[in-house]
Amino acid sequence: MRILVATTNLGKIKEFQDIFPSKIEILSLKDLNIDIDVLRMEKLFVKML
Secondary structure: OEEEEEOOOHHHHHHHHHHOOOOOEEEEOOOOOOOOOOOOOOOOEEEEO
């Protein structure tokens, strides 16, 4: 399973990596080469893929 975390805060991504088992891949929009500059830094959106 993959979890997509749409945030500009790399610390939040690290938090998700610490919470979920290693078999779950945590991706950011940056990992998918999607421009995340349009997102507000304080917003966090999580979608199960």
